Amino acid sequence: xxxxxxxxxxxxxxxxxxxxxxxxxxxxxxxxxxxxxxxxxxxxxxxxxxxxxxxxxxxxxxxxxxxxxxxxxxxxxxxxxxxxxxxxxxxxxxxxxxxxxxxxxxxxxxxxxxxxxxxxxxxxxxxxxxxxxxxxxxxxxxxxxxxxxxxxxxxxxxxxx
Amino acid sequence: xxxxxxxxxxxxxxxxxxxxxxxxxxxxxxxxxxxxxxxxxxxxxxxxxxxxxxxxxxxxxxxxxxxxxxxxxxxxxxxxxxxxxxxxxxxxxxxxxxxxxxxxxxxxxxxxxxxxxxxxxxxxxxxxxxxxxxxxxxxxxxxxxxxxxxxxxxxxxxxxx
DNA sequence: GTTGACTGCTTAATATGTTAGTGATTATAT
DNA sequence: ATATAATCACTAACATATTAAGCAGTCAAC
Numbered sequence: 001x002x003x004x005x006x007x008x009x010x011x012x013x014x015x016x017x018x019x020x021x022x023x024x025x026x027x028x029x030x031x032x033x034x035x036x037x038x039x040x041x042x043x044x045x046x047x048x049x050x051x052x053x054x055x056x057x058x059x060x061x062x063x064x065x066x067x068x069x070x071x072x073x074x075x076x077x078x079x080x081x082x083x084x085x086x087x088x089x090x091x092x093x094x095x096x097x098x099x100x101x102x103x104x105x106x107x108x109x110x111x112x113x114x115x116x117x118x119x120x121x122x123x124x125x126x127x128x129x130x131x132x133x134x135x136x137x138x139x140x141x142x143x144x145x146x147x148x149x150x151x152x153x154x155x156x157x158x159x160x161x
Numbered sequence: 162x163x164x165x166x167x168x169x170x171x172x173x174x175x176x177x178x179x180x181x182x183x184x185x186x187x188x189x190x191x192x193x194x195x196x197x198x199x200x201x202x203x204x205x206x207x208x209x210x211x212x213x214x215x216x217x218x219x220x221x222x223x224x225x226x227x228x229x230x231x232x233x234x235x236x237x238x239x240x241x242x243x244x245x246x247x248x249x250x251x252x253x254x255x256x257x258x259x260x261x262x263x264x265x266x267x268x269x270x271x272x273x274x275x276x277x278x279x280x281x282x283x284x285x286x287x288x289x290x291x292x293x294x295x296x297x298x299x300x301x302x303x304x305x306x307x308x309x310x311x312x313x314x315x316x317x318x319x320x321x322x
Numbered sequence: 323g324t325t326g327a328c329t330g331c332t333t334a335a336t337a338t339g340t341t342a343g344t345g346a347t348t349a350t351a352t
Numbered sequence: 353a354t355a356t357a358a359t360c361a362c363t364a365a366c367a368t369a370t371t372a373a374g375c376a377g378t379c380a381a382c
Contacts, residue, residue: 004208005269007276010291011183012201015222017298018175024306025172031311035337035370040173047165053361061176066338068362073337077317090347090360103317108166113309115168121306126297130171133294136287137178145185145282148274150192156238156264196340196367215330227368229332234367251330251377329378339368349358 024118028110032103037062037070039107042079042096046104050095052085079103185279189271193264198223198231200268203240203257207265211256213246240264 022036029039040060045051048059053071057064071094074080079100085091096104119127183197190200201221206212209220214232218225232255235241240261246252257265280288 003269005204006273008292009201009204010276010288011179011186011197012222013292013295013299014175014179014182017295018172018179019222020298020301021175022172024308027308028311030371031314033317036172037338040170043166043170054359061173061180063339063341064361065340065342065363069337088348088360092361099317106312108164110309110311112167115171117307117309122298122301126294127171129290129294130298131169131174133287133290134174134178137181137283137291138174140181140283140287146278147185147188148271148278150189150271151267153192156194156260191341198368213330224369224371225331226333226370226372230368249330249378253331323382325380325382327378327380329376331374331376333374334372336371337369340366342364344361344363346361347359349356351356352354 021118024114025111028107028114032107034107035070037066038074038079041070041074042100042104043108043111045080045094045096046101046108050093052091052093056094182279185275186272189268189275193268195268196231198227199235199240202231202235203261203265204269204272206241206255206257207262207269211254213252213254217255 026036029036034042037060040062041056044056044059048055051059053067054064056062056071057067062070071080071082075082078097081095081097083093083095085093187197190197195203198221201223202217205217205220209216212220214228215225217223217232218228223231232241232243236243239258242256242258244254244256246254
């Protein structure tokens with residue numbers, strides 16, 4: 001007896017909508033030999049001058065273990081530099097290189113141009129609505145939302161039938 | 162000279178908003194030893210009875226190469242069965258098992274309960290707006306949106322400085 | 323009935339997501 | 353001062369994302 005849940009899968013809708021947007025930018029980014037995450041970092045660094053890894057994690061929504069690898073590869077490619085903070089040997093400062101600044105200088109305008117095209121196609125009101133709704137969702141703090149009680153844990157992977 | 166682009170990073174906003182939502186469901190899903198993708202598949206199969214792999218890819222937004230591994234693991238766990246279509250040996254039918262149907266029967270109501278809590282916290286209007294805006298974005302077909310012209314390809318990873 | 327194009331799933335290779343844990347460093351509380 | 357806790361980046365292990373390529377099965381034209 002197949003039964004639909006009362007609510008549509010909202011996170012999945014986000015996924016789909018995001019992909020619908022991203023597919024218009026991905027060709028531009030890959031054209032320059034970058035991944036989506038690498039571009040997020042380059043763009044953020046070009047706006048913030050210098051950042052520490054955990055700040056990049058926050059701004060770019062990349063988890064710390066992933067970032068380690070991403071930064072290593074970007075360092076190899078000569079896109080960023082990593083230097084320790086003298087007064088706190090745990091911390092690291094990440095900066096753009098002249099090369100990556102030039103890259104952002106070329107890539108950025110193309111991204112903006114694509115945004116304009118999308119704005120035309122979607123209509124400026126939809127874009128505005130998008131930003132509004134997103135900001136509302138993000139503004140809803142994670143804390144105050146209560147969590148349902150979970151039943152005792154069963155090891156389903158071990159249950160026979 | 163750090164300069165901000167004219168547009169905020171919209172796909173990144175989607176990512177953040179999605180995570181803001183998902184973090185309220187993730188504990189429920191992992192409590193049952195499932196991954197997010199596995200739950201997407203279970204939920205969809207429980208609503209559609211039976212599906213072929215490429216249909217699952219479409220519905221759940223999982224790329225075909227990923228799905229191969231996901232389904233293998235789910236088969237190992239006894240959550241789904243895979244059977245060939247006799248009249249077309251290329252195609253495969255994926256179904257839930259009695260075990261996974263029972264699992265969905267326990268998990269589903271918890272998900273719905275969490276949606277209700279979120280609806281209270283966000284306000285029903287915001288949820289409604291969300292569905293509306295998402296559907297609008299998704300409705301905007303990928304085809305008609307034109308693509309900007311890309312400059313000749315440079316191999317940035319090989320450029321010195 | 324063979325050839326050639328196509329479809330559907332899989333494999334391969336690399337990059338990232340996710341959770342847990344480690345080691346070194348710094349801050350805090352005795 | 354010293355033990356403790358907290359912080360930060362990193363490693364490890366596994367799952368998924370992404371792109372490209374492979375391979376068997378089907379279909380259509382000839």
